[in-house]
Amino acid sequence: MTKLQQPAMAAEDGRATRPAAVPAEAPLAVRGLTVSYGEKPAVFSVDATFPARAMSAIIGPNGAGKSTLLKASLGVIPRLSGEVFIFGQPITKARNRIAYVPQRASVDWDFPTTVIDVVQMGLYRKVGLLGRLSGQMTIRALDCLGRVGMADFAHRQIGQLSGGQQQRVFLARALAQDADLYLLDEPFAGVDAATERAIIDVLKLLKSEGKAVVAVHHDLSTVRDYFDHVFLINVRPIAEGPVSSAFTTANLQAAYGGRLAATHLDELAMVEGR
């Protein structure tokens, strides 16, 4: 078991301390990260290191700060203290190496645009504010749609898509970003089984190409099948490590407290004993 020690109190005064050695090859490492929306911190003093060439899950109960951890890592929401390293660099120098899939429900799907338009947003870092989208780039966007099985939907209005199709479009947009680190916020929330299969296949292919995948994940029953590495959080960090050693009943109970149904634990215990 790799239960984490509470980090030193140094982070509490708001000043970033020199972080403990951050491996330069780590796709994503956070040190002493604290984020707060009001008076209560949403994420408190988190240290986490996500490994290269692996699929990592961020796991914890509702309100545990999973999405907040992801968004603060990206600079989408401001952090109170702490540091974030993307391949050993600050985010501002590493934006080209990150792809991001926000929660599907965080946008208005009535927005007047087409599927291919959304995917092309993923090319922004290459095109810039005023650059012209070349034909080659459009072909690449179509190719990304093909990889998630949505090539036939390129010119549909996005409001006509089902939830699963919307999620695939978001994944295609991330693929268009052509990154080394893929950050996904609940990619399997409310999607059909076929879409879940399609998404996991794409993510596993990315891993086999040497990319790193970090996903906020809810479904405890699929963690062992999908992921190599887990990070358990409940505002404070609970545990991190390979699924085999960190994804244990004891750690889950520490993260979820009484909120994890006994039946759920039994199920997991069975999987564990398998």
Added chain:
Amino acid sequence: MGAEFVQFSLTPILIGIFSAIACALPGNFLILRRQALIGDAISHVVLPGIIVAFLITGVTAAIPMLLGAAGAAIVAVILIEAIKRLGNIEPGAAMGVVFTAMFALGVLILEQTDTSRVHLDVEHALMGNLESLIWFQAEGWHSLVDPVALAKLPDELIRIAVVCAFIAGLTLVFWRWLKIATFDEGFAQALGIPAAALGFGLVVTAAVAAVAAFDAVGSIIVIAMFVCPPAAARLMTNRLEHQIWWSVFLATLSAVLGYVLAGYGPLWFGGQNAVSAAGMIAAVSGVILGLACLYGPHRSREGVGRQDIA
């Protein structure tokens, strides 16, 4: 359609068109961001600023008015924050109180002061004075190429034309940012787009449009210009690019039809006097929105709410 038209109708119609377009362009993004009423709020807040600027300088010139409006906007922001923090009152209520209070203050100041030297009184501030913005020196269409006559074009026309061109330019330059950040703000920030500053810039742009359109349509009716053409345009198409063009077209149509109907409509029905052009422009834009709601090809998706997440 000769000399009389050029002298009395051409400039008001052009000012109406430019005002409508200047407001409709940022209006498209405000509507998609669920911030349509920001335009309304701004137009109310700037009234006391414009009036105080006028009282100090004694002229209705562009720069003092814009500065006055900007000052009023800053006072409004500070007041809203203060009420939120000190009174622990929710933001919507704080805004509502500040906007209406500042607007009321503007009306009171205006009523109590002598503004007889120029066209600035309560009625004009609320509803504009489009009909009075005529081109005295024009003698016919040939005046359009006569430098002497052109030099005497109403200042208001030049002002709104410049503002309209400026806003169109901003929309073009920042198009990609506006589109990405309006659709998916979090993704835009992850890309390194300064989404918060962009949102603030959009509101400032709307404020500039509201102040510039003040002459033409006054400070109440300007809200129709922000909301009606873009909302109707959204019902005509499912592409943002096309929506912008539709909104420009519908804004123009509202301005022209509204002006003509205000001037001649009552006569057709046996009435004696023309009605307020600004009021008629707003009414026409409302009717266009109503028709779009009933017959627009893409109305089915509109009103399907966003799935809000915790």
